[in-house]
Amino acid sequence: MYPLMVSEEAAAKRGRRRGAELESAILRAAQEELAESGYAGLTMDRVARRAGTNKNAIYRRWPNRAALAVAAYRRLATDRLPPPDTGELREDVLTLLRGVNCGPSSPQAEILRGLLAGIGDEPELLAQLHELAAEGGAGVWLTVVGRAVARGEAPPEALHPRVVTVAVALLRNEYITRGLSTVPDGVLVEIVDEVYLPLLRGRAPVR
Amino acid sequence: MYPLMVSEEAAAKRGRRRGAELESAILRAAQEELAESGYAGLTMDRVARRAGTNKNAIYRRWPNRAALAVAAYRRLATDRLPPPDTGELREDVLTLLRGVNCGPSSPQAEILRGLLAGIGDEPELLAQLHELAAEGGAGVWLTVVGRAVARGEAPPEALHPRVVTVAVALLRNEYITRGLSTVPDGVLVEIVDEVYLPLLRGRAPVR
DNA sequence: CGAATAAGGTACGAGATGTACCTTATAAAG
């Protein structure tokens, strides 16, 4: 009877959703819009339509578009993999980088750029985003490098937050300035072999 | 007689500007808007008013807002300093970073973020921006590090484009993910002392 | 069952982009 209906819209017809259920539907819709069209393509009307509701329901929960987008991005970004453990630092690092590069939220770069630009100056959202972007990670990286240190592949001085996150910082810089959603694998290898591993291994002998 | 008039508007009253003169006035206006309000604040109407003309004159020259903004950003970004030469690598590097951090286009981060987000997918603009962002610089950095190598402060292996630009890449990553326009000086020092100098100096002994 | 609460529907103001169309000044050619 409703042939052109998206799942959420159909669901809406089976009674009126309230509270958490509706909130979750909105967030899921926003998340999908974000993944498909990036921040620029996320409009309140479209999210509302996709969730089978209307803008009011959204504005009752989030004060503006940026807040909704950040909330949706959290759900995109927080499903994360456990740190790899191949027994070799280089492989672990490449695996991690490749995970970030072609992760679950594919157009990472565009979304992130869009969000950062759209948020502008709201410090609360900025803080949330920083937490997600700047690290779902120091932890993971410390783990991986920590194991390498235990194996003797790197000196203990390597275990510095600024140092262990260099690889992902360079990767992020790469796709941010190039505007590509995905960086060629050769670039990852270059970052690892020319910068990251020499940095980790070389820190002790030098001083 | 026109007390509330901006200089450009006054100029407009002294005869009708054409061609290059008008184009330059538009670009200057856009550049000022960019520096004052970032990409989000750059609107076609305001640029037109500031330049003492109207939107038509702009759309006859640039196809859309993003193109105008990139053109304006070029003028902001291309007046660059000659590479410093203090005789010591660490000082040179810090000087360069500080120049980027508080350069002539103060809200660097916001402008860059906004542009990258606004450009979206137009590959031509993206390429122009990449050229500016990813390097007004390999050149400068190669120069500075090259002199350090000549002085024996670093091994020749350090002269790799990916390696010498690590510092500025980390800085950019920093203000992009933190959303700050200006990074505290302590962060610059940390990047230099914990990452950049160890990397440059340590490369040779390792292999 | 009745009232408070939350959802849906619709309309609208403000502000921006990009387009259309016409008028007017300037510069170059005859």
Added chain:
DNA sequence: CTTTATAAGGTACATCTCGTACCTTATTCG
């Protein structure tokens, strides 16, 4: 000097989006 092509100015407008307002309707809970 006059004519004419070109480029600038002025204005209006269609479209889109955000965010707000106001009212109607369904659901839940006392």
